[in-house]
Amino acid sequence: MTTKTTINRTQLFRASCLALLVTSLSFGIRAGILNKLGVDFNLDKAQLGTITATAFWGFPLAVVIGGVIVDIIGMKRLLVLAFIFHLAGILLTIFATGFWPLFLSTLLVGLANGTVEAACNPLVTSLYTEEKTTKLNHFHLWFPGGIVIGTVIVMLLTKLNLGWQIQVATMLIPTLIYGYLFSKLDFPVTERVASGVSTADMYKAVASPLFIFMFICMLGTGITELFTGQWIDVLLKNVSDNALLLLTLETGIMVVGRAFAKPILKMVEPQVVLLISTILAATGLYLLSTASGNTIFFAAVIFGMGVCFFWPMMLGFVNTNIPRSGALGLNLMGGAGMFAVSIYTMFMGSYYDQIVKEANGDNTLAGVKVLQATLIIPIVLVVAFAGLVLYMRGRKKAVIIPEVAV
Template identity: 30%
Template sequence: MGMADPATSQDKLIFPLASASIVATAFGFILRALVLGDLGQEFNLSATQMGALAGVGLWPFALSIALFSLVIDRVGFRLVFVFALICHVASTIMLITATNYTQLFMGTFVLSLGNGAVEAGANPLVASVYRNDRIRWLNYLHAGWPGGLVLGGLLTIILGLTGVTETTTFGLHAWKLKIALIVIPVAIYGLLLIGRKFPVTERVAAKVSYRDMLKDAGACGSAAVSFLAFLAIFGAFVPGFGAVHAAIAAILVGAAFFAYTRSLGNPLYVLILLMMMPQAITELGTASWVTDLVSPQMAKLGADAAWVLIATNVVLLLTRLTAGEVVHRFSPVAMLTFSAAVSALSMVMFAYSSGWMIIVAALLFGLGTAFFWPTTLGYVSEQFPRAGSVGINFVGAAGMLAAGTIGATLMGTVQDKSNEDYLTRNSPAVASQVLGAPKPSLLGEYRPIDQTKVTEGPVAEAVTTATNNGKSVALRDMAVLPSVLFVLYLVLLFMYRRRGGYKRNELHVSEDAIAKAPTGA
């Protein structure tokens, strides 16, 4: 099936709607990333608090994906997209009117819920409509992600070039005006939502029972997602809640799944779900920080750090749009093996490069991460078709939860601990002046730099040197994740070769059966 040959019985505006909604989520992601430094200065946030803001843009995303995947076949695609629309509008208002860290956190939380609803609806929708060529079309769909990032980044830069850099513009702080840009793609997919006729999912059309849909995830898959979900929710809001408490709660969820499905989960499915975690941290956790991490080197060139994100995502966009040719030449496992290797190389280059080599590293990072997300979802859809929306979305939720609860915050903590260590070793007098009270983290206690105690002159210079070093250390240390993924994908690649090559599994269902939408869908 070529790009111009969609399923003939489907509403022709379904794919544009799904793509526009993905673009809206991308706008929210990049606009937050580009104003993260501004928020840190205005609200005196530590690197870990900034990481938490980056993280809350991800883990509620995952909760929304997971919860909607359980009910989407019953409530229909329309309700999911309407929920996303409401969240996107409400969160924009909340962020623009925020006056403290808590309000920023809650506004980002609501934005993330809307983003998750989009992901929960768009992926199974496209996988069902284009079930004979899922990986190609999921890559086309997720080209909307880098496309939205590039467009959002360019609009932000244009605002700067036209003088929108002062403290207030049109009665708004400059960073608030940038956040408001999300209204553009939200309005587009809101209009496209009017009058759409949505299909049922492939699983429903094939009459696979709800119980059977849950068997591939089973006790182990549900427990893994639940562990991260409990850690994210209660870890953020309940003092003293930690990994042990989350593990106990997750075991209870897994036991409930086992009681209902009588399945521990398909071992290969559970492995892919677990691999999605470091994969998402590599792609999304790093991307959340990349502008801030490379800003020192870009400042030396007199260039806006946003150009690094733009360069990365231009490569992402072009690579995903050409996925059709790659899919028919290589298996999805081979594509993912290549992605892991190039991602690891690019992150090491980010850490040690200077000058224009930063752009080269960005291009490699874009190439390396391009196939990660859509190809993994396509692979899951092809290998575990009876799992339906739960199969795709549990894997996506696991990735988002890992990136939100562990990835983004972890990079901030690595940077904070590196700052503390560097200052303590090289400038102990400065360390005693600027380091704040100890704070807990996944890596133990750390003492963040208190920006209010940083004075002009030698103190400021020492702090700048320490923070620049911390950014490089964070990128270098995180490169271990795609390196491990490379080894695991190689093992899977050899496994399929021993079985005679990669083959997809099929559910026998007609296009007309998929096109018949339930009432209210």
């Protein structure tokens, strides 16, 4: 076991952020080149939806398996595996020749992304046990941050008439750096192992009513945040000439919000943040589906404020209030979010094509109708999180200490 004195938590945290940057770059760049892939390889929206969804179901597959084995094999070995998957997936994408190479390469990148989360989420909570939710927000700001960087890369390189293969190749640089850094650093054991919580207690914790409730809610928060962002160029291309700029604006808001998580959490409890976030997300999604002209940029700001805290706040809430769920709990939550997005993306890709077919090839309103259908999800979440706020308020009055409750 590595002693605490050899653990450089600052360097480990920075390397973790770099690994997550690669994960998010894959989302941002793929969102930017999705239409181009469709044209180059003669793919319809259902096929594009299947390719995109592959990253989302590859992610939960890796994150759940990683959550089960991370306590056994350690976080370092998982991250070496993530590096191998990322490297192979990026290279295969660059040299893709059609649907199946793109499918396989996207799967490998999805597996890499899930493995990064499977190792890095418990790594962050193990390194910063005194401020888990804050540091998870700081860590996860690199997800929207990478999407901003990725979309900017796409826009700049496209203007320079450089192909999508070059755009994808830019991910190799941070991939090689994070692989090198993790190979040189010592790692701690996971928090659950360090605290002596048994495997039986861990499985009992993830079977608790509160965990199951949060798990179900994660399905909705994942879809609301990630489906909309990943498909924004396709969904809004007939509404705005700057669909990618909308994605950049939305994710930029998320970066700023997560950077200021610490003062926000000093003023407002996580469950209240989630309720406010859901109201803003629903409002933003409605505006995105109805606005036109410059108003759509205001809609993107509201939506970005809404989805800003979803992912890290959900993970932080679970790890703080159900700590015995450990790395498995964190990774089941992440897996739930991505799995929901994968299924929803495939379904909505087919729904999009169906709308276009019924309109005799006119896709003017298809994206808007998909957004309006998606709006139902955050509306349901408003009710769910309002109930969570009331439940936690009652539990606090009953003098139940969150850090030992399961």
